[in-house]
Amino acid sequence: MADWLRGGRNRDKVRDDAAQWVKCPSCGEVLYRPDLSANLDVCARCSHHFRMRAHDRILSLVDGDFEEIARGVLPADPLGWTDKKSYPQKLAADAEKSGMDEAVLCGFGSIGGHEVALGVMDFHFRGGTMGSVVGERLTRLIEAATARQLPCTIFTASGGARMEEGMLALMQMAKTTAAVLRLKASGEPFITVLTDPTTGGVSASFAFQADVILAERNAMIGFAGRRVIEQTIRQRLPDRFQTAEFLLERGHIDGVVERANLKSTLERILGYARAGRERRKRAELSA
């Protein structure tokens, strides 16, 4: 196994025994973590999809190694933000807890033989919020996909823009948008997979700019948070509101996919993308 992937896995070993058991929040079943991991973090009893760590996600998708890019891009503290803790303290705590140094991993790998630019967000770091690092890493990924003439796939998981970076966080929506536009102009497809949860500034930018938008079953996806809406309308929302299935009915997304079928689904879509690229290359050759 390649270095990158081993690095991602090693971090499991430090966990103590108590952490080896988790209770499914949906059906209550107590699950043995290694079994759960082997089942792609899906409850074997009720199919509840646990939020997946970015490393595990990548491991579950790529054929061989993963060429991570932009890992040197690390968070700063542009606003000098401090409330109960300073922003750097919050970052350090999340890094310790999650084993991530930011809320996204970006790089290149193959899925079913199809090379692809792959960005995977991780809710375990600052709720997957997008600050400068998430924006910069994803922008570098999208730009690199454009340069290498490869499709780009991003797995979203985000509470929205990161407050502690203020307007610089909001501007990452504009920055990634600009990069997505250039990717599209180059003829390469853009595919997103929305996982639980995808909201706010991420949902309202690249998540919904993709050519093909898939979502994991039961993922919560929306612009405004549930609480905000409930406060606005002063009543409780139905449970299904803002679920992936609800969005599918409303026509917002192309499909809802079980995690077990995600890799094969992406393989097929990337296969269509490859066929289109080959058509383009043939046309360029004969022109």
Place this chain on the structure above:
Amino acid sequence: MADWLRGGRNRDKVRDDAAQWVKCPSCGEVLYRPDLSANLDVCARCSHHFRMRAHDRILSLVDGDFEEIARGVLPADPLGWTDKKSYPQKLAADAEKSGMDEAVLCGFGSIGGHEVALGVMDFHFRGGTMGSVVGERLTRLIEAATARQLPCTIFTASGGARMEEGMLALMQMAKTTAAVLRLKASGEPFITVLTDPTTGGVSASFAFQADVILAERNAMIGFAGRRVIEQTIRQRLPDRFQTAEFLLERGHIDGVVERANLKSTLERILGYARAGRERRKRAELSA
């Protein structure tokens, strides 16, 4: 006055005295036809907009003369259609009654100093239905606008596709669409003014393909006819349904205009179009 316009007006003289008085279908006022004409066929009492003849419409808009094009394009009888009367008999009867040889007049003129390609449909000929002649004349107009680099404005008034030309009538939707696409690709704007009534194949093609879509007050505009919908839902529709004002509320059109303000409104919009064209020419020069 130029020949073209005189030709259009002469036909009024043959009408007998009884026809000099018309009753307003909206408020019941009896109106003297010359007064009504002088008031752009708008009831002086209640502002009801009578359906306007294409000649009168053009007269009310253009600064000087009107260079009619495609007037030699005249209807054939491709299906050999006969029901109570033959299709050629129907055409002849409508020509006699309306003074039109088909349901649209096309040509070039100036509106407030802005040269424009102008197509005006006339409900008095076969209910403004679109057959091969309407499609061909409009297509020639749009193509000529593209070639001359002028914006194109079409006044619609149509019961839809002309049954007696069958699928050849339907194909005029595709034909005009293709021409509109090329006009747009050339950078020239396309403006439609929807007048009473605009439905079916005309409403579902060039009428709603324009960059700016205006409608005359209280014009009936829709895809399906009122009767068809009422039969489908088995209840009466509200009076406002499918009126220009209803469509404005629903966001379908850019604005509702009183006939008295139409020329000045078009002048301003054509002024914006000219400003844009001048920007384009400047850019081409400096490139």
Place this chain on the structure above:
Amino acid sequence: MNPLLEREKGLLELERRIEDLRSASEGKRIDMSAEIASLESKYRQVLAELFGSLTPWEKVHMARHPRRPTALDYIAGFDAFDELHGDRMSRDDSAIVGGFARLGGHSIVAIGQQRGRDMKENLARNFGMSTPEGYRKGERLALLAERFNLPLVTFVDTKGADPGILSEEHAQSEAIASSLEVFAGLKVPTLCVVIGEGGSGGALALAIADRVLMLEHSVYSVASPEGCAAILWGDASKAEEAAAHLKLTAADLRGFGIIDEIIPEPLGGAHRDPEGTVTRVLDRVGALLDVLETYSLRELLDARYEKYRHLGSWRDAVAGSDGAT
């Protein structure tokens, strides 16, 4: 009412007799194969007589036959199909189905108008009549074909666009008009098959294409015969008369240059051999995709423009000659 039912009645009687003879002869000593062969020969003869020359009105019923293959039957014949949903805004109209597909060596995007095969499905799919959201879904998928640089194949089968209140409120005219624009300018090869009923602007919205094919007994019309009769004579029950006038058969439309090719159906209609029909259609689609791939995009777009540019029939008083077609 349904002229096909009358015709099929005689056939069904023959079919039943042949079946009876077969059952009777099975496991028995008496050899009835000669009688069976004779009846089968007669059956084929009656079939040919009955269906060799259908009237336009009979073709309308053939096109609407409840067991006639629908868009999803052709889609099921693809080597792969990955369905995509929705207009990205408000609904997923199930009267329009579409997605990525593979057909032989071709990766494509396919879009179909899907009517129901029984009353329950018809209600769910609004009898195959699209709402504006459906056309916007179709338009989105067409543009997706362009984004992925894949040919587009559409299957047309609709009485027409949905004529309901909500469809008017959501700008049915705009949805169809916009779809026409997208299809007219789409920067990939496009191919359309009219598989059943092609009704009015609601069909045309998905039917501007580099190649338009029709199944032999499908129909394609400026308005449904019922609608035409209602418009012209205020009497929808005169649909048969309207059908006779409208020139809505594949042969008529081939004559006008409106469609490019007719795909033959089995004697008695596509529903008598659905699998065979699907195979025949998809084979022809695949072969034509091969052909379309030999043209440059510029050539395709120019040819598409020219094709639609010249449709129509008029006298040209100035040139002194008749117009095109």
Place this chain on the structure above:
Amino acid sequence: MNPLLEREKGLLELERRIEDLRSASEGKRIDMSAEIASLESKYRQVLAELFGSLTPWEKVHMARHPRRPTALDYIAGFDAFDELHGDRMSRDDSAIVGGFARLGGHSIVAIGQQRGRDMKENLARNFGMSTPEGYRKGERLALLAERFNLPLVTFVDTKGADPGILSEEHAQSEAIASSLEVFAGLKVPTLCVVIGEGGSGGALALAIADRVLMLEHSVYSVASPEGCAAILWGDASKAEEAAAHLKLTAADLRGFGIIDEIIPEPLGGAHRDPEGTVTRVLDRVGALLDVLETYSLRELLDARYEKYRHLGSWRDAVAGSDGAT
């Protein structure tokens, strides 16, 4: 609650006294001009003290001031304005207004976010919070600017996008995401003025531009202070604290390179001289349009890309240097 009201109370008292003196002296023999002049001088001094250094929270209230000029006030200052309506599909969201306009020598398309100036108008305009239909209207008008080849000017003034059920059902995320794409790639010069409150993605949807200006006391924030406090601390009442953290003032954002220019306001805020403010803003807009017209489209698009490309702040561990801004 509203810190500005406290401050303005003292000013109003002074204003009243000056007015009283003026009335008293009018038509009377006693010359009180010296006393009036003295009070006026004092008034100006207090004004300068009070408004010379507003806290972020006070700026938030300034940005929300009910008498602060709104988008329609700027639009009324154009030499001509022809309003256009609707998203072409389902609604005409009055929280977004737009149309063709003339400003000096420039023909443009203008789009503004319009809050209400009283409770009645606020209800009609949903407090300036756009629904997806509003963003689609804005996007349509932006594309119309491209079609007419005219520069686009937007006025941003919103607490944020509408957070209602229907907005979610109609894909608010998609509407904003799509608007961002259109604005990022629009093939005409674009200019944005934040005139009041720029709230979150709902503001950004109309705020990607070649030049972004802010009025001195307007604010522009990743989330409203109330929203930020609710998100971080589960307590919207800590908005003042959030405002202090968020770096939402024009000066802060100029420092980050997020906006290009600050337009000064009259002492005491734009609402103390609405006409003057409108004139100053429109003069600046006109002058910048002159500047933007000196660039080729390629130059504009490249510069627009570069500007947004480099926004952000990060450490680069590999390069050993800090990131942009």
